Amino acid sequence: MIKAYKKLQSCFSLKDEESIFYPNIDKLKQTLTQSEIDKTELVNENERVVEQNLFLLESLEAKTAEISYQKENYTHEVERQRELNNSMRKEKDVSAQSLKVVRKELESVKTEFAKTAQSSNKEIQLVRDELANYVQTAKKELTALEKTKNREIKQLESKLEQKSQVEQILRAELAELRAIKSSKLWKVSSKVEKLSNAVDKHAAKRKKLSQDMSLLYTSDLFDADWYLETYSDVQKDSIDPAEHYLLYGANEGRKPSPYFDGKWYLQANPDVASENANPLIHYIKFGREEKRPMSPVMITHKKK
Known part of the structure; x- marks a missing residue:
């Protein structure tokens, strides 16, 4: 057998690895595994294709249904x-007839309008x-009103000048009073005044009255000329x-000027009325800083 094998081997130029008698088992295993993998891939691919x-098929059925519906x-x-x-044609025929009727009516209206236009002109x-x-007439009235307003404006300007002069005088008097108060003579006189106040009860009231009077004259809400003109008594x-x-x-409910209503101020501020305080003095000292309204006209002006 050995001799026969050698003779056969000499006839074929095959390597030992490629011969049938010496097969490679690892390669066979790899080919088998690869073939199994290929089979599984083919099966998966077939499933995907299906x-x-x-x-x-479903999309084709849906499309066919949609096309049939359309x-x-x-x-x-x-x-x-x-x-x-068909309906449009019928309406056209009807509208043509109605247009003829409308044209006839328009012509009749034009003739009537021409008649009325003459009378309306x-x-x-x-x-x-x-x-x-x-x-x-309105122009004449306006010119007369302008003249009267100009006169009133000139009168008001003169009053304002007089008031400014009075204010300057009062400020000068206040400066003199402050200088007098700081002097030694005033200190002595103040002591004497304290003694006299103890004797005379009315002196304190008179002093407060004079202070309030000076406060009124320095305020723009007290108009002495208007007060005298309004209340002749x-x-x-x-x-x-x-x-x-x-x-x-x-x-008595009288107004100090046309810009301040003391009666209304006390009604709007019951706390001031309970103190029995003068409405304008309270407004000058406290109400203006507290932003209290001084008249109903001021409230309506703010709302506007």
């Missing part, structure tokens, strides 16, 4: 369009003449207007 085919809608739409065309001319007369009694307002006017 799924894709099923999806394509065809039905299209046929319905065509029928509806035909019906609309006369009426318009009369209205224009009336308007021209009204404008002329005060002018007849020949009493100082500030003194009269502090002693009697506020209690």
Whole structure:
């Protein structure tokens, strides 16, 4: 057998590894595993292809159903369009007849309008003449009002100048009073005044009254000239207007100026009324800083 094998081996030029008698087992295992992997991949690929085919079939069925639905809608739409065309034709015929009627009516209206236009032109001319007369009279009234307003403005300017002069005088007097208060003589006189106040009870009230009077004269909310012009009885009694307002006017509900309403101020601020304080003095000292309204006119002006 050995000799026969050697003879056979000499006949074939095969290597030992490639011979049938000496097979490579590892390679065989690798080929087997690879073939199994290929088989599984083929099976998976076949499943994917089947799924894709099923999806394509479903989409085709849906598309065919949609196309059939669209065809039905299209046929319905065509029928509806035909019906609309027929109705439009009928309406055109009716509208042509109605247009003829409307044209006849328009012609009759034009003739009536031409007649009324002539009469209305006369009426318009009369209205224009009336308007021209009204404008002329209004211009005359406006010029007269302007003249009166200019006079009032000049009077107010003169009053303001007088008030500014009075303010300057009062400020100078206040400066003198401060200088007097800082002097030794004033200290002595203050001691004497304290003694006299103890004797005379009315001196303190008189001092407070004079202080309040000076406070009123320095305020723009007290108009002495307006007070005397408005309340003629005060002018007849020949009493100082500030003194009269502090002693009697506020209690009687009189106004210190057209810009301040003391009666309304006390009604709007019951805490001030309970203190029995003068409304304008309270407003100058405290109400302005507390932003209290001084009259109903001021509230409406703020709302606007």
